[in-house]
Structure formats: C-alpha cells, structure tokens
Amino acid sequence: MASRFDEIIDRHGTNSIKWDFAKERGKPADVLPMWVADMDFRSPQPVIDALAAAVGHGIFGYSDTGAEYFDALSGWMRRRFGWEIDRSWVVKTSGVVSAFTAAVRAYTKTGDAVLIQPPVYPPMHSAVKFNDRRLVYNELLLRDGRYEIDFDDFERKIVDEHVKVFILCNPHNPVGRAWTRDELLRMGDICLAHGVIVVSDEIHQDLMLDTTRRHEVFAALRPEYADITVTCTAPSKTFNIAGLFTSNVFIKHGPMRAVLEEEMQRAGMHGGNQLGYVACAAAYAGGEAWLEELLEYLRGNVAYVRDFLAEHLPQVRLVEPEATYLLWLDFRALGLDDKALQAFLTDDAGLWLNAGETFGPGGSGFARMNVGCPRSVLEQAMGQLRDAVIARG
Numbered sequence: 001m002a003s004r005f006d007e008i009i010d011r012h013g014t015n016s017i018k019w020d021f022a023k024e025r026g027k028p029a030d031v032l033p034m035w036v037a038d039m040d041f042r043s044p045q046p047v048i049d050a051l052a053a054a055v056g057h058g059i060f061g062y063s064d065t066g067a068e069y070f071d072a073l074s075g076w077m078r079r080r081f082g083w084e085i086d087r088s089w090v091v092k093t094s095g096v097v098s099a100f101t102a103a104v105r106a107y108t109k110t111g112d113a114v115l116i117q118p119p120v121y122p123p124m125h126s127a128v129k130f131n132d133r134r135l136v137y138n139e140l141l142l143r144d145g146r147y148e149i150d151f152d153d154f155e156r157k158i159v160d161e162h163v164k165v166f167i168l169c170n171p172h173n174p175v176g177r178a179w180t181r182d183e184l185l186r187m188g189d190i191c192l193a194h195g196v197i198v199v200s201d202e203i204h205q206d207l208m209l210d211t212t213r214r215h216e217v218f219a220a221l222r223p224e225y226a227d228i229t230v231t232c233t234a235p236s237k238t239f240n241i242a243g244l245f246t247s248n249v250f251i252k253h254g255p256m257r258a259v260l261e262e263e264m265q266r267a268g269m270h271g272g273n274q275l276g277y278v279a280c281a282a283a284y285a286g287g288e289a290w291l292e293e294l295l296e297y298l299r300g301n302v303a304y305v306r307d308f309l310a311e312h313l314p315q316v317r318l319v320e321p322e323a324t325y326l327l328w329l330d331f332r333a334l335g336l337d338d339k340a341l342q343a344f345l346t347d348d349a350g351l352w353l354n355a356g357e358t359f360g361p362g363g364s365g366f367a368r369m370n371v372g373c374p375r376s377v378l379e380q381a382m383g384q385l386r387d388a389v390i391a392r393g
C-alpha cells in the first residue's frame with residue numbers, strides 16, 4: 001500500500017544543507033545526500049496549517065509561549081512517556097546543541113572534565129573542546145553487533161578524572177541504542193554517588209523503532225535523578241522541523257535551572273523563534289497519528305536495508321537500531337582506511353554519508369546513513385552501494 005512517505009519531494013533550491021550545498025562542502029554536485037539528520041518528508045498537516053495561519057497574519061514580532069504551548073508539551077510527555085512535567089521546569093532554547101553547550105559552560109569551569117560516550121554526536125565533543133573543558137571518553141563497546149556500556153570504565157573515569165558533567169545521548173546517535181531502564185539506572189546511580197550532573201540529550205526520544213519498548217526519560221527514573229538532570233528535548237527530529245530551532249529543556253531543580261538561565265543571559269541567548277513555537281505546539285497537539293505512521297515507515301526502511309545487506313552485501317554490517325532514523329553501518333570488512341572509505345562512498349557509490357571517525361573513538365571504518373527518505377530513494381542508494389562494491393572486485 002502506498003504511503004504518504006513514498007512521495008518524492010524535490011528539496012533542491014530550498015537552501016537545504018543536505019540538498020543544496022554539496023559543492024560548497026566538497027562533494028560532487030550530484031551526490032545522493034543521506035547524511036545530516038533531517039528527513040525528506042513533509043511535516044504533519046496540523047503543523048503546516050498552523051504555520052500557514054501564522055505566516056498569513058503577517059507580523060513576526062517577539063514571542064513567548066502560553067498555556068496552550070505548555071498543555072501540548074506536557075500532554076505529549078505524559079501520553080508518550082508517562083512523564084509529568086511542571087511548567088516552571090521549562091527552559092526554551094534555540095536548539096539542543098545550544099542547550100547542552102550552555103549547560104557545559106554553566107556547570108563547569110575551564111579545565112573541568114566532561115564525560116561522553118563515543119562514538120557519539122560530534123557537537124557533544126565540540127561543546128567540551130571549544131569551551132576549554134576536558135573531554136573524557138567512556139567508549140562504547142561493540143559486542144556481537146550490539147553496543148554496550150563499559151560501566152567499570154564509566155565509574156573509574158568519573159572518579160579518576162573528577163568528572164563534573166556527563167552528556168548522555170539517549171537514544172544514542174549514531175549507534176541507535178535506546179538505553180534500557182537497567183542501563184540508565186546503573187549510570188544514574190554512579191552519577192548520583194559521585195556528584196555528577198547529567199545533561200540528558202533526548203532529542204530522539206520519539207523515534208523508538210522497537211515496538212516492544214517505550215523511551216525511558218532518565219530524569220523520571222528516580223526522584224533523585226530529577227535533581228541532577230538537565231533534560232533536552234525538541235520536536236525537531238520527530239516532525240522534521242529542525243530548521244525552526246525550537247527546543248524544550250526541563251530542569252526540576254530550581255537553583256540548577258537558575259544557573260543555566262544565567263549562562264544563557266551571559267551568552268545573549270534570549271527569546272525564541274515565533275514560528276518554531278507555533279510548529280511545536282501544533283506538532284505535540286496534533287501530530288501523533290502522523291508519527292505512528294512515520295515510525296512504521298522507518299521500520300520498513302530499516303528492514304529494507306537489513307534484507308538488502310544480507311542478500312547483496314554481507315560484507316557491510318548493519319548495527320541494528322532500536323531507535324532513530326540514523327543507521328550505523330560497519331564497513332570495516334572492506335579493508336579501507338577512513339580517507340579511502342569516504343572516497344569510495346562519495347566517488348564510487350555516489351553517496352554522502354557521515355564519516356564514522358567524526359563521531360570520535362570507535363568510529364573508524366563506520367559511516368552513518370540517514371534513512372528518513374522515501375523507499376525508492378533508499379533503493380537507489382543501496383543499489384549504488386552494491387554496484388560500487390561489486391566494481392571494486
């Protein structure tokens with residue numbers, strides 16, 4: 001049966017960084033882009049309608065959010081994750097990268113240690129390095145095709161390196177793990193025991209592919225966690241509105257919230273995107289049925305890649321994702337170094353994927369592929385990849 005997500009929508013000429021700037025970013029103009037994490041799908045109709053109404057009004061002044069926005073937000077968190085939030089906890093930011101970067105600056109001083117779990121989203125590395133904090137790695141372990149946490153290393157590093165902040169990525173980009181309750185509790189208890197603040201990036205919370213599970217909000221697992229946690233969320237990945245840069249951060253602990261707000265003031269971060277607020281409220285209030293359809297479609301895309309690789313390209317291994325539309329592919333069996341792998345993917349296969357090594361230790365020999373696209377585009381991409389591998393001999 002045809003799906004709305006099968007429709008091919010030409011994004012050329014929209015100033016999309018995925019589709020319009022290949023040459024500027026050193027790629028051939030005709031490369032098939034499957035990198036940056038936005039999707040090639042139209043947002044839910046309630047979002048488009050709400051935006052059209054706001055645009056039709058024609059005045060785009062400074063804005064804030066009222067009860068309607070909070071009701072949509074809190075209703076979403078309650079329905080989807082069983083999480084009760086209070087209006088006072090909300091800090092709105094222009095994106096999650098801005099939020100976790102501000103949090104790093106707010107809760108640490110120059111030279112302080114911040115722990116992340118590579119291979120992981122590159123701006124988490126940047127937030128630490130560019131602010132002259134010390135990056136501490138708790139590298140994930142790949143065991144039988146599944147990533148796991150090295151808990152001994154996690155605790156040892158926290159103690160030995162005097163870690164102040166842990167940036168948790170849940171679900172994890174790029175390895176696709178949706179951390180289990182047990183895994184989160186083990187990490188949380190270690191952080192509690194050693195006074196570590198947790199900045200929990202849950203931007204992919206809605207993109208659970210495993211139908212047997214629900215996303216676990218870290219701060220909700222124990223009352224004590226809520227007092228050490230900054231939870232970063234956004235409707236941007238879920239509803240394909242990343243360009244509107246609107247995200248919601250939740251901090252229950254009042255003094256902790258004040259410290260972040262002060263840092264935001266210091267950086268001149270003030271006010272939010274009027275259209276972003278409109279889209280966010282409309283998405284959380286009216287986007288649920290669309291999201292369920294999207295998740296089914298993404299499961300189909302993942303299944304397509306899984307089956308295709310098994311049948312045609314067993315040398316390329318899919319790390320089975322539990323969440324997100326970002327697939328972590330293991331190309332190590334091709335025996336190429338990182339530069340050669342990138343050249344092979346771009347020049348021979350005509351695909352623009354994210355290079356694995358940009359995610360830090362553990363990323364070499366891998367690449368991240370975004371499957372938030374129509375099935376026919378994915379079929380084309382996989383065909384190009386197969387042909388290029390065959391041509392290598």
Ligand SMILES: Cc1ncc(COP(=O)(O)O)c(C=O)c1O
Pocket residue numbers: 037094095096097098121169173201203204234236242245246247
């Ligand atoms: C884990 C993670 N955090 C944050 C972001 C981006 O957040 P924003 O665009 O809201 O700054 C992404 C985008 O891919 C992501 O994967």
